Amino acid sequence: MTPHKPSLNFNFAGQVALITGAAVGIGREIALAFAESGANLVLSDVNEELGHKTAEDAKKFGVEVVYSHCDVAHESQIKDLFALALNKFSKIDMACNNAGVEGTVVPTAQCSTENWQKIMDINLKGAWLCMKYEIETMLKQQQGGSIVNISSIAGLIGFPGLPAYVSSKHGLIGLTKTAALEYAAQGIRVNAICPGPIMTEMLKRLMSTSPGFEENLTNSVPAKRIGETREVADSVLFLCSAYSSYTTGQALAIDGGWVAQ
Numbered sequence: 085m086t087p088h089k090p091s092l093n094f095n096f097a098g099q100v101a102l103i104t105g106a107a108v109g110i111g112r113e114i115a116l117a118f119a120e121s122g123a124n125l126v127l128s129d130v131n132e133e134l135g136h137k138t139a140e141d142a143k144k145f146g147v148e149v150v151y152s153h154c155d156v157a158h159e160s161q162i163k164d165l166f167a168l169a170l171n172k173f174s175k176i177d178m179a180c181n182n183a184g185v186e187g188t189v190v191p192t193a194q195c196s197t198e199n200w201q202k203i204m205d206i207n208l209k210g211a212w213l214c215m216k217y218e219i220e221t222m223l224k225q226q227q228g229g230s231i232v233n234i235s236s237i238a239g240l241i242g243f244p245g246l247p248a249y250v251s252s253k254h255g256l257i258g259l260t261k262t263a264a265l266e267y268a269a270q271g272i273r274v275n276a277i278c279p280g281p282i283m284t285e286m287l288k289r290l291m292s293t294s295p296g297f298e299e300n301l302t303n304s305v306p307a308k309r310i311g312e313t314r315e316v317a318d319s320v321l322f323l324c325s326a327y328s329s330y331t332t333g334q335a336l337a338i339d340g341g342w343v344a345q
């Protein structure tokens with residue numbers, strides 16, 4: 085069964101969305117889905133060539149887009165990104181902290197300090213640093229806002245061979261819930277999306293680590309298929325829209341039923 089075309093008509097005209105890790109995969113799809121729905125965009129990544137390509141493709145929907153290099157592990161680069169964004173648009177209404185890495189596939193006892201630190205710096209510290217600047221900006225605006233963190237089903241259950249990744253994604257859900265409580269009264273909603281296996285470069289890298297991985301993975305999903313990037317993007321737009329105005333602090337699995345098992 086292939087997925088249905090989305091039935092919700094999102095309209096983000098006049099709003100500004102910031103997305104990290106927008107060059108390829110899920111981040112690129114989120115950027116294009118926002119653009120299609122009329123949002124102006126602040127895009128960033130560490131992959132210059134493909135980051136600029138996403139920006140150019142988004143502009144084809146008639147929205148305004150700025151792109152900047154930003155390694156989310158470095159606060160100075162996040163500061164620069166926000167300076168650029170606010171100089172261009174003077175506001176940020178929505179943000180999706182999507183940038184993430186899977187690191188090396190290795191069991192807990194063999195995980196190196198370098199692998200652990202890199203994954204934590206990007207997936208958890210990077211998302212927290214982005215949230216700091218997003219929340220600060222949204223508080224100043226006094227118009228509320230919506231932040232969506234891309235966690236994973238690895239933020240809800242364990243996965244052998246991915247100790248640092250699983251820990252970073254569990255941590256991101258804790259951070260999401262905490263910030264949601266702290267800023268709910270100011271109208272800033274903070275939610276997490278927990279994708280199951282979604283066909284991207286990251287998943288292809290993971291699938292290449294052992295023969296038969298793709299078939300076993302597909303069979304492990306109750307829906308018996310790998311998810312599409314569009315299915316994650318739609319859920320991000322839902323969590324940024326008025327359709328979810330009373331939803332905050334949630335970790336929403338988009339996983340073909342995986343964590344219901």
Ligand SMILES: NC(=O)c1ccc[n+]([C@@H]2O[C@H](COP(=O)([O-])OP(=O)(O)OC[C@H]3O[C@@H](n4cnc5c(N)ncnc54)[C@H](O)[C@@H]3O)[C@@H](O)[C@H]2O)c1
Pocket residue numbers: 104105106107108109110111128129130131154155156157182183184185186206234235236237278279280281282283284285286287
């Ligand atoms: N694909 C899946 O099956 C899956 C499942 C669950 C969660 N996720 C999560 O979704 C998010 C996107 O994953 P994807 O599958 O599209 O991965 P991907 O590897 O295909 O794309 C990740 C993007 O993040 C960028 N990036 C990497 N390090 C960065 C850094 N330090 N600063 C800024 N950008 C950086 C990359 O250049 C790339 O554009 C990640 O957080 C990932 O953990 C993916």
